[in-house]
Structure formats: structure tokens, C-alpha cells
Amino acid sequence: MLSMGTRVQESRFAHFQQNVSDILKPAHDEAYLLRWLRARDFDLAESEKMLRDHMKWRAAVKADEILSNWTPPPVLLAYYPGGQFGYDKAGRPIWIEPSGKADIKGLLASVKKSDLIKYKIWQAELMQKILQEQFVKLGRYVGLTLIFDLEDFSIKHLWKPAVDFYSEMFVMLESNYPETMDCLLVVNAPGLFPLAYSLIKQFLSPATKRKIIVLGSNWKSELLKVIDADQLPVHWGGSVTDPDGDPCCKSKIVMGGTVDPKFYFLEGIDRSMLTRVTIGRRSALKLPFHVDSRRSLLRWQFLTEGSDIKFGISFKSQNRSDSPEEPLVPAARLNSHMVPEDGSLTCEKTGIYTVTFDNSYSWFHGKKLLYQVDVLPPPGNIDELKHSDSFNMDPLS
Numbered sequence: 496m497l498s499m500g501t502r503v504q505e506s507r508f509a510h511f512q513q514n515v516s517d518i519l520k521p522a523h524d525e526a527y528l529l530r531w532l533r534a535r536d537f538d539l540a541e542s543e544k545m546l547r548d549h550m551k552w553r554a555a556v557k558a559d560e561i562l563s564n565w566t567p568p569p570v571l572l573a574y575y576p577g578g579q580f581g582y583d584k585a586g587r588p589i590w591i592e593p594s595g596k597a598d599i600k601g602l603l604a605s606v607k608k609s610d611l612i613k614y615k616i617w618q619a620e621l622m623q624k625i626l627q628e629q630f631v632k633l634g635r636y637v638g639l640t641l642i643f644d645l646e647d648f649s650i651k652h653l654w655k656p657a658v659d660f661y662s663e664m665f666v667m668l669e670s671n672y673p674e675t676m677d678c679l680l681v682v683n684a685p686g687l688f689p690l691a692y693s694l695i696k697q698f699l700s701p702a703t704k705r706k707i708i709v710l711g712s713n714w715k716s717e718l719l720k721v722i723d724a725d726q727l728p729v730h731w732g733g734s735v736t737d738p739d740g741d742p743c744c745k746s747k748i749v750m751g752g753t754v755d756p757k758f759y760f761l762e763g764i765d766r767s768m769l770t771r772v773t774i775g776r777r778s779a780l781k782l783p784f785h786v787d788s789r790r791s792l793l794r795w796q797f798l799t800e801g802s803d804i805k806f807g808i809s810f811k812s813q814n815r816s817d818s819p820e821e822p823l824v825p826a827a828r829l830n831s832h833m834v835p836e837d838g839s840l841t842c843e844k845t846g847i848y849t850v851t852f853d854n855s856y857s858w859f860h861g862k863k864l865l866y867q868v869d870v871l872p873p874p875g876n877i878d879e880l881k882h883s884d885s886f887n888m889d890p891l892s
Contacts, residue, residue, distance in 0.1 A: 507537045514543050518550050522627075526636035534673030534700065549671050558671075561617050562624070570605045570758040571614045574598060576751035579625060580744060581726030581735070586633050587640045587677055588625050589722065591731065591748050595648035595683065599657035600837070601754025608660055615664050619672050626675070638677035640721070642731065646683040648691070650839055655794050655867065658694050659768075665698040673700075678721075679707045682714040682731075689874035690792065769797070769865035774804070776861050779853040782868055785813070786842045790873035793848055796837035797866035803828050804862050805853035806836065812846045826853060842870070 508525075511532055519528075531549075535541035553559060577592035602611060622639060630636050651657075668675075681688070688709070696704065710717050715732030727733025729742035737746050774780050784793065793808070807826030812818045829836055842848060848870075854862045 504532075504537050507539055508532060511539055511542055514539065515546055518547065526630065530674035534702065545670070545673070552671055556613070556616060558616060558620060561613070562620050565613070565617060567614050567617055568606050568610060570602065570754060571610070572749070574602060574749065574751055574754050574758075575611075575614060576749050577618070578748035579622065580728060580747050581722070581733075582629075583640045583722045583726065585637060585721075586629055587637045588622065588629060589640050589642065589726065590622065591642045591644065591728075593644040593646065593748070593750055595645040595652070595685075596751030597652070598751060598754045599652065599660060600654055601756075601759075603656055603660065605754055605758035608656075608663070611660055612663060612667060615667065619668065619675075622675070623672070638675055641676055641679040642718070643679060643681045644683055644731070645681060645685060645688060648683075648685050648687060650687065650841075653687075653691060653694070653792065653794070653839060653871075654837055655796060655869065656768075656837075661695055662698050665695055669698065669700055669703065674702070676703065676706060679703075680714075680718065681707065681709045682718075684709050690871075693874045694871065766865055769867050771863070771865050774852060774854040774862045774864055776857050776859055777855050778861075779851055779855050780864070782850040782852075784848045784850070784868075784870050785846075786848055786870060787845055788873050789843060789845060791842040792839055792871040792873075793842055793850075793868070794837075794839045794871065795850060795866065795868045796835060797831055797852070797864060797868075798835040799832045799865070800863040802832055802857075802860065802862055803830050804864060805829070805851075805856065806831075807851050807853070808840060809849050809851070810844065810846055811849070812844070814846075820849070823848070826851065828856075 508529065512519075512528055515528075531542045531546045535545055557564070576594060576596050577590065579588055579590050581589050583589055626637065626639070718727065718732050722733070724732075724734040726735070728735050728744040728748065730744075735744060736742050737744050743750055772780060786793070797804075797806070805826050805828045806824070807822065808824035809820040809822050811820045823840060824838075840848075850868050852862075852864055852866070
């Protein structure tokens with residue numbers, strides 16, 4: 496019997512096991528059941544609902560067969576960053592994900608978002624298999640140690656479709672693979688990290704948030720406190736290279752990078768999320784946004800059908816009605832009928848930011864425009880995250 500913690504928890508475990516006995520499979524051992532209870536703080540009704548919803552989800556996405564019956568698209572195998580490499584001192588499998596190297600825009604131009612989510616399911620099922628192998632080997636359950644490397648993370652990673660993908664991914668993982676991760680170590684966190692975290696933290700459980708540790712500049716020596724050098728590539732402070740001397744061990748860890756345009760397909764953007772309008776000839780569409788907080792983020796994406804459009808952004812102070820408009824993104828005609836446009840702008844001042852789609856130069860033709868523009872608030876409080884230049888994680892926990 497696994498240690499539950501208290502007699503009350505042991506009693507609830509017994510009741511939970513009985514309540515869900517009709518959906519259990521032979522592989523669903525005590526460690527498996529305990530994950531669902533811990534994910535819902537041993538609330539019997541919530542834990543049962545979570546597990547039953549998960550079983551329905553597994554059937555819907557055919558998770559039991561995904562490793563044997565589905566082959567990920569080549570572009571994901573080549574460009575989606577990450578890979579399993581070695582084990583930490585407690586026997587936890589290590590997953591390294593150089594997320595800052597991800598070209599999410601290129602990936603979403605090459606596959607459907609549903610394919611990206613399916614690939615994360617495929618990866619999650621692969622890790623479940625590895626965790627089960629470790630359970631058999633060690634005689635005890637261990638979770639994952641994740642290393643998220645944010646080197647090269649930039650504003651382009653906050654492109655709205657990218658944030659939407661990550662949000663959906665975290666919801667899927669939290670709902671269907673609870674208590675799989677023992678520790679998430681963030682390295683090379685840029686100044687932009689608080690904003691990125693504020694966008695996705697609502698999708699993380701309190702238990703997951705407690706497991707995130709943001710390491711400081713000495714992160715390589717800190718990793719070696721919990722991972723032996725022979726279980727870590729040289730690039731992350733270890734001693735292992737590929738046979739050809741590659742310090743990143745790309746034979747096991749995909750490093751991401753810019754996706755080759757040869758993988759792109761025409762319908763790479765999800766048009767169902769966009770507002771569709773027609774801008775008449777000699778006309779313009781102006782979208783004013785009242786920004787009350789400095790460091791808010793204005794984001795946009797758009798495309799046109801059949802012809803180009805002039806696009807620009809201007810700013811006007813709210814305090815002075817007679818103040819002139821200040822161009823922030825100079826108006827220019829863009830070939831958005833050929834390549835969808837997207838971008839973002841940090842709002843350094845409070846006031847009115849006006850996004851303009853201008854067709855006044857066209858004497859004869861209206862323009863069909865599909866767009867999405869929104870304003871993200873500045874980063875909130877992320878004090879629940881652990882920031883550390885020195886941390887301890889019991890290697891036997």
C-alpha cells in the first residue's frame with residue numbers, strides 16, 4: 496500500500512477505488528489512482544468526475560492506440576522542441592524542452608492546431624510508458640523532472656494563436672495527466688517571462704504552480720545538484736555529447752528553429768477566430784483601444800482576400816483633447832492577401848491606441864478583411880513562483 500499521508504486520506508482512497516471500480520483496468524494500480532485524488536485534494540466527488548471525464552476523453556482521442564497507430568507529421572518531429580534525456584538522482588525521467596527555440600508560427604502554418612495538440616498527447620503517452628518502466632525498475636512511482644529552457648524567448652512567442660495553443664495544451668495536460676510532473680525547472684528566463692506566465696497561469700493547478708522553480712544565472716551548477724553530469728547534455732551543464740560531438744545531443748532532443756517554408760500549407764491560420772468585415776472603396780476601418788495601464792500589450796493578426804490593405808497604429812493622449820495623433824506603426828500597404836500579418840506592440844503610455852485598416856486609396860474595389868486585435872493587461876503578480884539561485888530537491892522524494 497502506498498503512503499497516503501493520513502488515515503482520512505487512506506479511507507478516501509479506499510472509497511475512491513470502490514467508486515470507480517467499474518471503469519478501472521488492470522494497469523490502474525494504486526499509484527495511478529492516487530494521482531487523481533491528489534489532483535483534487537482528496538475530494539472524492541471531484542476526483543471521480545475528473546477520472547471519468549478522462550476516460551471519456553481517452554476514448555474520444557484514441558489515446559490508448561496513439562503510440563502504435565499514429566505517426567506525427569515530419570515537421571513536428573523535426574521542429575517541435577523537446578526530448579527525453581537521462582534520469583535525475585532519484586530516477587525521475589528528465590524531459591528537456593528548449594521552448595525559446597520554438598517557431599510556433601511556422602508550426603501552425605504547417606499543421607493544424609489539432610495536430611499540435613495530438614502531438615502533445617503522443618508525447619504524454621510516451622512519457623507515461625517511460626514512467627511505468629521506471630516504476631517496475633525502481634519499485635516505486637516517480638514523476639518527471641522537466642527543464643524548460645527559455646533562451647531566445649521573445650515577443651514573437653506571445654503571438655495570440657501561439658498563446659491559444661499553449662493555453663489549450665496546458666488545460667489538456669492538467670485535466671488528463673495530473674501529478675505526472677515532480678518538478679519544472681525554468682532556465683534562461685527572460686525579462687518577458689512574467690508576462691508570458693501571467694497569460695497561462697490561470698490554466699495551471701495550484702499544485703503545478705508550486706512545482707515551478709525559476710533558476711538564476713548559475714542554473715547549470717544548480718541542475719547538477721539533482722542530476723548527475725553523465726545524465727545531462729553538455730549544453731545544459733552535463734558531460735554528454737552525441738557521437739559527433741554535438742553538445743545539445745540533437746539525436747534525442749529536438750532544438751526547434753525556424754520551420755522550413757516547404758512545410759507550410761495555405762490554410763495555416765484559423766479563420767474561425769477572426770472577425771470578417773468588408774471595407775468599402777475610399778473607406779477605412781478604425782479600431783480605438785483605451786489603454787489604462789502602462790506595459791499593456793496590443794496584439795493583432797489579419798489577412799485580406801484578393802488584394803492588399805494599408806495598416807497602421809497611432810496613439811493619442813486621453814488627457815489632452817487637442818493633442819495630435821502620434822504614429823506608432825507607420826501606415827503601409829501590406830500584401831496580407833498573400834501572407835497573413837501579425838504583430839504586437841508594448842503600450843508604454845496610457846491613452847487611446849487606434850488600429851487603422853485603410854482602403855481609402857482604392858477607387859473601385861472594397862476589401863474583405865479578417866482580423867483579430869486585442870489588448871493584454873500588463874503582467875500580474877507571480878509571487879507564487881519560486882525564484883532561486885540555490886534550491887534543494889530531495890533526491891529520494
